[in-house]
Amino acid sequence: MLIRAENLRKSYTKKGRSGRTVSALRETDIELESGRLTVVFGRSGSGKTTLLNILSGLVRPTEGRVLFDGKDIFSLADGELSRFRSRNIGYIPQGQSALSVLTVEENVLLPASLIGDESAAEAERLLDIVGLTELRNAYPNELSGGELRRLAVARALINKPAVIFADEPTNDLDDENTRLVLDLLKRTAEGGKAVVVVTHEQSAAAYADVIYRMDGGVLTEGKGCNREIA
Ligand code: ADP
Ligand code: MG
Numbered sequence: 001m002l003i004r005a006e007n008l009r010k011s012y013t014k015k016g017r018s019g020r021t022v023s024a025l026r027e028t029d030i031e032l033e034s035g036r037l038t039v040v041f042g043r044s045g046s047g048k049t050t051l052l053n054i055l056s057g058l059v060r061p062t063e064g065r066v067l068f069d070g071k072d073i074f075s076l077a078d079g080e081l082s083r084f085r086s087r088n089i090g091y092i093p094q095g096q097s098a099l100s101v102l103t104v105e106e107n108v109l110l111p112a113s114l115i116g117d118e119s120a121a122e123a124e125r126l127l128d129i130v131g132l133t134e135l136r137n138a139y140p141n142e143l144s145g146g147e148l149r150r151l152a153v154a155r156a157l158i159n160k161p162a163v164i165f166a167d168e169p170t171n172d173l174d175d176e177n178t179r180l181v182l183d184l185l186k187r188t189a190e191g192g193k194a195v196v197v198v199t200h201e202q203s204a205a206a207y208a209d210v211i212y213r214m215d216g217g218v219l220t221e222g223k224g225c226n227r228e229i230a
Contacts, residue, residue, distance in 0.1 A: 001069055001088070001162035001194055003032040003055065008064035010050050010217075024050040028064070028219045030212065032196060034162065037189040037207055040198040042214030048198035049094060051214065052165045055196070056089050057081050068163075086115045090156030092166040096148055098140035098155075105136040108154045115159065126154040130184060146177025153184050163194045170201055182207045 008028040014020045024047045032038055032055075042048045053059035055066055057073045065072050068088065076084060090111075098107045105123055112118045127133045130150040140148060149169055156164055166185060170178040178201070186207045189195040197204055198214075205211060212221050 001034050003030075003163060003194060004067045005030045005055060006065050006067070008051070008054055008061045008066070010047075010054060010059070010062050023217050025054070025061070025219075026217045028217075030055070030219060032163065032194040034192050034194050035189060036209040037186055037195045037197065038210045038212065039204045039208035040196065040212045040214055040219070041200060041202075041205075042198065043200055046214045047217040047219075048214050049167055050217075051219070052091075052167050052196065052198055056091055056163075056165050057085050058091075083115070086111060087159055088161050088163060090159070090161040090164040092149075092152045092156045092164070092169050094167040094171070096140075096145075098143075098148055098151055100140050103137050103139060104132055104143070104151055107140065107151055108158055111155060112158045117159070122158060122160075123154075126157055130154045131180070144177075146173050146180065149173060149177065149181050150184065153181065153188075157188065161193070164188055164196070166195070166197045168199055169197060170199060170204070178203060 006029055008025055010025040011021050011023045014022060028051065040048055040051065050059065054061045060074055066074060073081060073084060099110065102110065105127065108123045108126060109118050127136050130153055132147060132150055132154065135143065135147060143151065169181050169185065173181065182204060185195050185197060212219050
């Protein structure tokens with residue numbers, strides 16, 4: 001799978017009396033390829049989540065296009081786009097995102113149940129990879145931060161998507177869990193998926209095949225590896 005985003009721009013009009021317009025993203029071109037881990041560095045408010053939301057089809061850009069193997073995802077009707085997203089895109093959102101009323105295993109299976117393609121064997125395989133087999137019947141409130149993040153990785157992989165987007169996946173994790181999560185994402189890329197990690201954590205640079213830097217909504221390639229950005 002080859003993903004290309006061309007000339008992406010996104011502006012928001014702030015609610016409230018000021019009605020100020022904010023440019024969250026400007027002049028953004030990016031290319032993502034299967035088998036590569038791309039890391040986008042940028043400080044808080046620089047536009048990283050906005051970029052991921054657009055690349056994954058959740059938010060429509062003000063201008064520009066997102067092409068998956070040449071096909072413009074925003075030209076799809078809403079229902080088609082959500083089916084396309086479910087099958088092709090795994091998303092690891094910022095922060096805690098497990099559903100508290102479901103067990104670990106049920107959380108992993110949730111995206112599969114939404115497309116009517118549940119496989120307990122696949123859930124078990126993924127739980128083993130992320131080291132949560134023994135916790136499969138536990139509930140999210142019984143898990144540590146690192147375990148919750150590994151659960152989010154397994155859930156993002158359940159539908160065998162071609163692309164994984166991870167929004168600050170190591171935020172608030174200790175060194176050991178940071179390493180575990182980045183290792184998992186690296187192996188996922190090596191297994192043939194396009195993986196994108198947005199973060200402000202420098203340690204992610206060691207795992208990257210390609211590095212971008214986001215600054216004030218402007219994305220540039222190949223910088224940030226050895227620079228202080230936080
Ligand atoms: P990051 O993920 O790097 O912290 P974001 O993409 O969340 O950055 O935000 C970039 C800018 O866009 C910020 O100035 C933020 O306030 C603004 N922004 C993001 N989402 C919205 C929204 N839904 N409405 C208005 N402004 C937004
Ligand atoms: Mg963000």
